[in-house]
Amino acid sequence: MNKGRIVKALSGFYYIKTDEGEIFQTRPRGIFRKRKESPLVGDKVAFTYETKEEGTLEEIFPRKNELKRPSVANVDIGFVIMSAKDPDFSTSLLDRYLVSLEQYAITPIIYVTKTDIVTDEEYTEMKNKIKVYEAIGYTIILPERGEILSSEEIIETFGKLADQRLGVFLGQSGAGKSTLLNKINPDLQLKIGETSKSLGRGRHTTRHVELVELLGGLIADTPGFSAIQFEELTIQELPECFPEIWETGKDCRFSGCLHNNEPNCAVKEAVENGTVAEFRYDNYLSIMKEIENRKPKYGKKKGDK
């Protein structure tokens, strides 16, 4: 049987790219629907074919992980694209993207766009927050204020980050994901869209997920989104999604400390003396509250008889 990777899913067809770089248009065997299994972009698969336009997706190989939004399997890196302005930079949104990747052990890389349209003051304020992320250990790329990087500089900045890996560009609509990818390779000719001045956000220009060969790896442009739900995450897993809280939390008095109302909590102390940033801790608590208030999908609700 032939093997390859799903690089695009559109209107019931799955497009499979082989190691030789050939693309086959396939439909999945009926068995997948019966098993309620859907093939995903990023899946490694086996297929058969009559012609390049008429193939059958026969088997999905086990996944390393499965990112829900954007829906891509076997992701190594999440490139979180944040705009400095239009839409405005927000640490609470950034932390939500980071948690959505950390929960599947996907390495995040943060890139800030639109530093050419911020004021000095806005830039300084943003830079101070970005220092916090650097101190935690995140790779975060912030071009100088006023500067628009050339294609060469962008490619150099990304360097080997994507080499031999599967990376996903994610972020709000209008953040500049497609613009950045077009700069890396102008042949892509991805559609870009104006942000709405009145709403301060993008217009959902990118409509589907497609993997392209870029920077030595496979990269997916994806439709922008800012509503992030944590349906699979438990409260006990949340501290691990904030690396500095996880580290600091090793010194808490209780081993299962959630750093909320427990006494002798090292994290709360660290927030008070400034070694853990207060805004990160606030974002942590707000996601925790959200998980607590989530309606359970299965089983009984709290208080049910």
Ligand SMILES: Nc1nc2c(ncn2[C@@H]2O[C@H](COP(=O)(O)OP(=O)(O)OP(=O)(O)O)[C@@H](O)[C@H]2O)c(=O)[nH]1
């Ligand atoms: N000034 C400035 N504008 C930018 C920059 N990057 C992107 N833009 C503009 O921002 C708008 C949105 O860019 P897109 O690349 O379409 O954004 P996107 O993240 O792909 O958006 P969706 O596909 O809707 O998710 C366009 O008008 C771009 O020209 C930048 O670095 N500086």
Ligand SMILES: [Mg+2]
């Ligand atoms: Mg786009």
Ligand SMILES: [Zn+2]
């Ligand atoms: Zn604690």
